[in-house]
Amino acid sequence: MSKTLATVNGKTITDADIDVLLSTLPPQQAATYSSPEARKNILEELIAHELFYFDAQDNNLEEDEGFQKELEIAKEKLMKSYQIGSLLRKVTISDEATENFYNESPENFQEQPQFSAKHILVATKEEHDDLMKQLDEGADFSELAKNHSTCPSKDRGGDLGTFAKGQMVKEFDDALETMEVGETRGDVKTTYGYHIVQLTDKTGGRTIPYEEVKDKIKQYLLTNEQNELFVNKVAELKSKYPVLYMD
Incomplete structure (x- = not known):
């Protein structure tokens, strides 16, 4: 269970919240925040963000016209990325397909x-x-x-x-x-x-064993199938929604 580090106006901030933030950083940068002092600085940053959040609520920021425009832009971006992600997540690669690829193209694994x-x-x-x-x-x-x-x-x-x-x-x-x-x-x-x-x-000069490359093969097949699915879906949607190219 994650340790509670602070509460802000009743909202809890935990160790896990810091870990989530660090997971979004490049590994080398995240490593610089491994000391207790560095994690304390991150905690203060998270507290500051929560303080601004509650301040925004008290000042009815949701009714602000500028905020509404930003919210609509963010919503549109999120809907696009979520819809694409939902499509691509439909693709799965079986162990059988991965092994078949390995067996049918031995020249790739020399x-x-x-x-x-x-x-x-x-x-x-x-x-x-x-x-x-x-x-x-x-x-x-x-x-x-x-x-x-x-x-x-x-x-x-x-x-x-x-x-x-x-x-x-x-x-x-x-x-x-x-x-x-x-x-x-x-x-x-x-x-x-x-x-x-x-x-x-x-x-060297050996055939690389299947176990050493199966994860790479699966990722290769997954990427190819996702690309094909994406291209086909775009073609389908172009027939549904008009697209005009301007000179």
């Missing part, structure tokens, strides 16, 4: 693989072949990269770090996809030159 790799980049096939021969004879990959690669990664022994599929040129990605971790492969030709690639790690 996690891109992540690669970790090193490479040596040279301009000519002759340089490439010479370096491949040295690697076959037991030369250290990182040392060769430092001494011969034209890529800035040579300063890290050719280490490119970790990256997702699609971040490198297609020929590079294609080679990595068919390689085993620890494998070194040459003859990877791109517009940059000749690459010798060493795959040091590979993760």
Whole structure:
């Protein structure tokens, strides 16, 4: 049960009233009001609002012409938003529909693989072949990269770090996809030159489980169906109420 913090002319203000007010603020802003002193300041603000409310009643504000105009505008806005909300709330998405969407579009739930790799980049096939021969004879990959690669990664022994599929040129990605971790492969030709690639790690490339994405799928389907319902309802209402476009 919410704790009563104050009464104003018999009207109760509780802890819950403060929480409701804070819930309307962005999370970062609301967090600044977590201290007892800050909540006390909010309480004083709520008290002030109630005082003005009772003062407005005593001064017959409801009969004021300006207030009546503002009230009509507010009423119109509320009716619009409430009517739209009532329409959209009719849309529900079943677990069956969500699961069907997942099963029928598996391509949407493939996690891109992540690669970790090193490479040596040279301009000519002759340089490439010479370096491949040295690697076959037991030369250290990182040392060769430092001494011969034209890529800035040579300063890290050719280490490119970790990256997702699609971040490198297609020929590079294609080679990595068919390689085993620890494998070194040459003859990877791109517009940059000749690459010798060493795959040091590979993760991902899995199908994301249904349980991880079902909430997102349901929200996606809900939004789509609500949009379709809204558009169709507007078309229906346009046939009922005249709409004139002015040039």
